[in-house]
Amino acid sequence: MVKQNTSERILDVTQELIQSRGYSAISFNDIAEKVGIKKPSIMHHYPSKAALGVAVVDRYRKTFAAMFDNILSEHKLPAKKILDIYFSPYLNLSENKEKVCLCGALAGEYRALPEELRGEITRFFDDSKKWLVTILELGKDAAEFGFDGEPEVVASLMLDTLQGSLMISRATSNKNHVHETIESLKSELGL
Amino acid sequence: MVKQNTSERILDVTQELIQSRGYSAISFNDIAEKVGIKKPSIMHHYPSKAALGVAVVDRYRKTFAAMFDNILSEHKLPAKKILDIYFSPYLNLSENKEKVCLCGALAGEYRALPEELRGEITRFFDDSKKWLVTILELGKDAAEFGFDGEPEVVASLMLDTLQGSLMISRATSNKNHVHETIESLKSELGL
DNA sequence: GTCTATACAAAGATAGAC
DNA sequence: GTCTATCTTTGTATAGAC
Numbered sequence: 001m002v003k004q005n006t007s008e009r010i011l012d013v014t015q016e017l018i019q020s021r022g023y024s025a026i027s028f029n030d031i032a033e034k035v036g037i038k039k040p041s042i043m044h045h046y047p048s049k050a051a052l053g054v055a056v057v058d059r060y061r062k063t064f065a066a067m068f069d070n071i072l073s074e075h076k077l078p079a080k081k082i083l084d085i086y087f088s089p090y091l092n093l094s095e096n097k098e099k100v101c102l103c104g105a106l107a108g109e110y111r112a113l114p115e116e117l118r119g120e121i122t123r124f125f126d127d128s129k130k131w132l133v134t135i136l137e138l139g140k141d142a143a144e145f146g147f148d149g150e151p152e153v154v155a156s157l158m159l160d161t162l163q164g165s166l167m168i169s170r171a172t173s174n175k176n177h178v179h180e181t182i183e184s185l186k187s188e189l190g191l
Numbered sequence: 192m193v194k195q196n197t198s199e200r201i202l203d204v205t206q207e208l209i210q211s212r213g214y215s216a217i218s219f220n221d222i223a224e225k226v227g228i229k230k231p232s233i234m235h236h237y238p239s240k241a242a243l244g245v246a247v248v249d250r251y252r253k254t255f256a257a258m259f260d261n262i263l264s265e266h267k268l269p270a271k272k273i274l275d276i277y278f279s280p281y282l283n284l285s286e287n288k289e290k291v292c293l294c295g296a297l298a299g300e301y302r303a304l305p306e307e308l309r310g311e312i313t314r315f316f317d318d319s320k321k322w323l324v325t326i327l328e329l330g331k332d333a334a335e336f337g338f339d340g341e342p343e344v345v346a347s348l349m350l351d352t353l354q355g356s357l358m359i360s361r362a363t364s365n366k367n368h369v370h371e372t373i374e375s376l377k378s379e380l381g382l
Numbered sequence: 383g384t385c386t387a388t389a390c391a392a393a394g395a396t397a398g399a400c
Numbered sequence: 401g402t403c404t405a406t407c408t409t410t411g412t413a414t415a416g417a418c
Contacts, residue, residue: 006401022300025215027393040396041402049394098302107358108299109213111289121362149375156359156368157352157375164355165347167298171312177347184340184348197383218411231414232384240412 007045009035015056019099023053023117024109050114057120060102061127064089068131079139080191086135087182090162094178100166107163129155139189146190158185198236200226206247210290214244214308215300241305248311251293252318255280259322270330271382277326278373281353285369291357298354320346330380337381349376 004012013034017026028039028049035042046052071082093099103124110118132155139145147154161181169177195203204225208217219230219240226233237243262273284290294315301309323346330336338345352372360368 021303022213022215024213025300025303029392038403040404043395044401100299100301103362104355104358105299107362108291108296109216110291110358110362112212112216118362122364125359125363153371153375156356157372160355160359160372161348161352162355163359164295164351164353167295167301167358168316168347168351168354171294171298171301171309172316173313180344181348181351184344220410229385231386234413235383
């Protein structure tokens with residue numbers, strides 16, 4: 001692990017705080033304290049709270065995009081394995097009762113967010129759905145998955161369920177809930 | 192429609208604002224302006240923001256509870272009809288691109304919320320799941336629904352999907368999405 | 383029950399020294 | 401690149417007149 005620069009540490013801390021408490025509830029002071037700097041220093045790296053929010057979501061989305069591009073193009077994994085990789089961030093988050101998906105957290109306060117930030121969230125959900133459609137098509141073509149209906153419709157249902165499951169499991173302190181949800185989703189695909 | 196008193200108008204406005212923008216992002220001033228009073232007047236009715244939040248969620252939950260108690264005990268509707276009534280608030284909200292479920296909105300910023308408010312949210316989700324379990328059992332006993340697995344598991348999946356669907360449809364401006372989700376859920380029950 | 387006035391803390395943001 | 405100091409606005413909340 002390379003020693004991170006301040007810009008990235010700010011992104012890390014901000015992401016973690018949003019996943020735990022949302023965007024509106026956190027302040028430059030909260031972030032600065034966790035990073036170990038003073039609040040005006042943050043503005044040297046990101047000129048406004050909106051810009052910082054956009055940078056966090058942009059990085060989040062691109063990290064997932066890079067991960068799936070790599071998995072889908074470089075390797076020849078069975079669709080079942082790729083699907084497990086798709087599920088893994090949800091499973092990891094669910095073991096930590098503090099956090100949900102970054103964009104799931106932001107979606108709740110959507111209409112309070114700056115316009116630029118909303119666009120990033122929209123993009124994340126659109127991308128998340130597309131990745132899932134690709135996996136479903138792979139699995140259907142390889143006869144690994146057995147499901148009825150259009151991949152787009154099934155993908156939407158699955159994404160909705162994963163996001164809702166994370167959110168509700170945190171609010172109901174049901175630690176095993178996301179795991180059960182994922183098992184059910186897999187079983188609906190014949191796995 | 193009876194003319195409402197100020198206490199209830201405050202609850203109405205606060206609920207609407209939370210469903211649109213969340214809890215942390217709204218202020219007494221936002222509420223007061225919409226109600227048409229000054230902000231200290233709110234505190235005459237609710238001593239703190241936390242108390243107001245609790246009152247809003249408590250009323251929300253009790254409204255649904257009363258509705259389902261009434262439907263389940265007074266009438267002898269087929270389970271299919273009762274399920275449609277259960278779905279109807281989600282469908283109504285989805286036609287308004289501004290709002291999501293009150294507790295769905297709050298779930299995103301869960302760890303920023305005062306303890307008392309968190310308890311109310313937990314209770315709403317627990318109750319929502321129980322109502323759905325009851326409907327599923329009714330439908331299964333009457334051979335109206337055909338689904339595999341425990342009603343508790345199916346109910347959890349359905350609630351997660353509904354909540355996630357509302358949230359994501361708002362963030363992706365997909366107005367017809369919740370409608371499609373509900374059709375898919377019904378089809379999975381053999382309807 | 384609603385208002386004006388005010389207290390006090392915290393927010394986002396800027397200026398300028400180092 | 402980070403700091404101290406400061407500005408301005410807004411937040412929750414209280415006191416007390418009407």
